[in-house]
Amino acid sequence: MTTYIDIENHLSALLGYAVRESVGQTDGISIEIERPREASHGDYACNVAMKLARALRANPRQLAQQILAALPASPLIARTEIAGAGFINIFLHAAAWQQLVPHILGLTSTFGHNTLGQNRSVLVEFVSANPTGPLHVGHGRGAAYGASLANVLAASGYRVSREYYVNDAGRQMDILALSTWLRYLEQCGEPSIFPGNAYQGDYVRHMANAIFNQHGDRYCHPTAALTAQAPAFADEPDAHLDYLISEAKRILANDYPYFHAFALNEQLADCRNDLNEFGVVFDEWFSEQSLYDSGIVQRTLDVLEANGQLYEQDGARWFRSTRYGDEKDRVVQRENGLFTYFASDIAYHLNKLERGFDELIDIWGADHHGYIPRVKGALEAMGRNPDQLIIALVQFAVLYRNGQKAAMSTRSGEFVTLRELRAEVGNDAARFFYVLRKSDQHLDFDLDLAKSRSNENPVYYIQYAHARICRVLTQWGGDTQTLADADVTRLDSPSEIDLLRQLTNYPAVVAAAARELSPHLIAYALKDIAAALHTYYNAEQFLIEDIVLRHARLALISATRIVLNNGLTMLGISSPEQM
RNA sequence: GCGCCCGUAGCUCAGAUGGAUAGAGUGUUGGUUUCCGAAGCCAAAGGUCACUGGUUCGACUCCAGUCGGGCGCACCA
Missing domain, CATH: 1.10.730.10 (Isoleucyl-tRNA Synthetase; Domain 1)
Known part of the structure; x- marks a missing residue:
């Protein structure tokens, strides 16, 4: 058995040699081998003669002739010809195929x-949905894209790590913990005071049921105290929610973390299970909270402060992201002393680089594109190379059933979940349809087509x-x-x-x-x-x-x-x- | 208003560093099975690559502008 000859490398090398032998200098001119659409134009074609023509002030067809005269013999090439403005067309023996x-x-x-990756290490972070409810079809696209991309990179000589960033430290988790407790109180027989902007989905009730079945009325408290101030928040639903969260923390005291942890673990397990069934697995589930616990967030801000990248205004601390092309400066620490999501995100990206990855790929929903300059800017402000971070945006997927759009909204609980989609069309069709479109292109997902066995x-x-x-x-x-x-x-x-x-x-x-x-x-x-x-x-x-x-x-x-x-x-x- | 993405066949979409006569599926029309699976194959028809200008030997591809659509412009995440 003779060894395999890679055709494009082979032709490229032969033509490169021929160009050097015939016309000499080839600086700045790369040998490009292309596959013509038209069969009569050969199996492969090269446009190097036309590229050289300008620099050498010569006739491209004449150059092509000189190049071909110097072309070494090859066991793959049947014949060559010069065509059009100066294309070198190459016809191969069947043996080449x-x-x-x-x-x-x-x-x-x-x-x-x-071997494109040359053994470089790359961290691909994707999905990273808040663990506050089931994954929906939008997350599904990010999951399918990220998993496939990671596989492609792994096949291309990269050492790939797949990571899910768990937002377990923010207000959304508090809202979920509160929602779970309020549903639990309904189980206890307390009058419902569930606000419209808390998590409405049935899965919250299921968690409340589970807690009630296991612990009875152990965490039960009268809701009367919680309703006393409600009218004052009639026009401020978010303030009302924050009030309820602080009251839940006060009333439950040492029991609050139980609800928080229960809801988090439950949703994370559900999410992990969902993705596993979808064939999407991660090497690491990285906790946002751990960034605070280990002090990286504080250290990150210290670095920025030392570099003169932070300033105080209106009681808050701001990062000078406008220095790096952002539209406006961004708050990293709020007036109330709490760090913003952005602050921990800077720390997260610093941490990724400190773990030694050569390249970072973040896969985000396209609605987050405005977030790019500030994150890259923060890396630059810390003396890092922002080009190490590549952000791939994934556009929305819109489901169509019977030719009609299926709308979705996480908060209202009226979304189509990834699990429902998988059950309806199957994992294979879902994975295929998700990646059939360019990721930065809107995706019309035709459910009827995906599930048709035709x-x-x-x-x-x-x-x-x-x-x-x-x-x-x-x-x-x-x-x-x-x-x-x-x-x-x-x-x-x-x-x-x-x-x-x-x-x-x-x-x-x-x-x-x-x-x-x-x-x-x-x-x-x-x-x-x-x-x-x-x-x-x-x-x-x-x-x-x-x-x-x-x-x-x-x-x-x-x-x-x-x-x-x-x-x-x-x-x-x-x-x-x-x- | 500013920023990012997009505009290709009736519909859904490809088009890898700028190449020669523009690609697929679907839909429409017609053909195809004594033979390894017809969930297949073959063929026809279908286009001002949104529009205008520029760069060059050459532009769907790069640049500028116009029109149209999506998204974003928080001390949310």
């Missing part, structure tokens, strides 16, 4: 991997290709290991060459997906590969008398199965052997 089959069968699960559903199209191959290999009944040694020189029909080309392109797609943080490219490549497989399946027979050709074809579809499985796995989608 055929060599891929034993290559894939040898590598199996690592085929498609690349040819209209693109996820089945790909899975069906995989199942079809498995079926053929099963009917054949041989050992697929032996196919690695098959003589593949007769794989030269149009549908075979086309399929081989699609498979050859796959590693470049993975690299592009990593470079562009765009796992959707994988989904589109899989559709193309599946289409080429289906065409092949209809064009040729596999289980034929001719044993050499039979083994060659089985080797090809076996390789195709491996690539489909690699890609589907990267997107967190199953590869069924039968459907």
Whole structure:
């Protein structure tokens, strides 16, 4: 078995050599190998002659001629031509494509991997939803995107850590603890004083039930005292909520942390379970509270203070983010002495860098884009390189059912949860539909299409290709290991060459997906590969008398199965052997 | 008002460093199975890449402006 020659690297090296030999200087000019749309323009094309033309003040077609004259011989190249304004078109021998089959069968699960990351470490932080209720479909998109992206990066030579930032320290958690206690009081038979801006969802009642069943009326107190001041807050619902929180803390005293911790643990466990079922796992669940407990928040502000980045005004402490391109300065410590979310977030990002990661990727909802300058600015203000932090924005997903929008709002309790979505369309369809769009593009999620078990559903199209191959290999009944040694020189029909080309392109797609943080490219490549497989399946027979050709074809579809499985796995989608 | 994102076929969307005649699915129309799974395949039709100008050998791609849509502009997270 001869060793595999990577076509694009090979052509790039040959042309680079030819350019140096023929016209000499190539500074600033990179050799770009592209795949023309038009088959008559060759298998690959190079535009280097046109790029050199300007600098050398020469005719591009003449340059192309000189370059081709110096082009070394290659076992892959059948012929070359000069076309158009000065394109060098390259036509390959079938062997250039055929060599891929034993290559894939040898590598199996690592085929498609690349070394773009050069073993750098990257922390991918995603989902990070407040643990104040079930994940909804918007979080689902961030989860699917982040998990797929992390897999793409891992396949591209990065050491990847997946992290969920748990906002367990803020006011929202207090509201959840309060909501749980108030529902509990209803269980105790107290008159309901549940405000409209507390958490309305049934899951709060469920937590209250659980506590009541376990502890009876141990945490019961009369609600009369809580209602006494209510009328004063008629026009200030948020102030009313804060009042109730402070009263809950006062009345429950040492029991308040119980409600807080119970609600937090319950929601976190639910969230973790939900994501696990979705195939989304994290290496670390990082607590915001731990940033306070370990003193990092204080230390962070000390650093900023020492650097002259903070000032006092109106009783609050401000960070001079306008120095770093932000629209206005931002408060890090409020008039009431409490730190803002921003303060702990600066500390969190500092902590990430102190843990030694080379790159940080934050995946945020697109509605947080205005937050970017202040976080990057804070890193810069602490003497860090803000370019180490990359923020990937994920746009909203809008569900459509029967052609109509399904609206959602966490507070009102009328949202569609990720769990409901998964139950309705299945994990595979959900993962696929979520990453089928570019992440910074709005997503119209068609529920009816996603759950249809018909040819209209693109996820089945790909899975069906995989199942079809498995079926053929099963009917054949041989050992697929032996196919690695098959003589593949007769794989030269149009549908075979086309399929081989699609498979050859796959590693470049993975690299592009990593470079562009765009796992959707994988989904589109899989559709193309599946289409080429289906065409092949209809064009040729596999289980034929001719044993050499039979083994060659089985080797090809076996390789195709491996690539489909690699890609589907990267997107967190199953590869069924039968459907 | 300012900032970020977006505008490609009837619909939903791709288009990797600027390349040659613009891509897929779906929908519409027509064809396809004595044969490994028809959840498939083949074909037709469908476009002023929002608009205007600029950069250059070449622009869907880069720049400026206009129009249209989304999001954001807290001592919330």
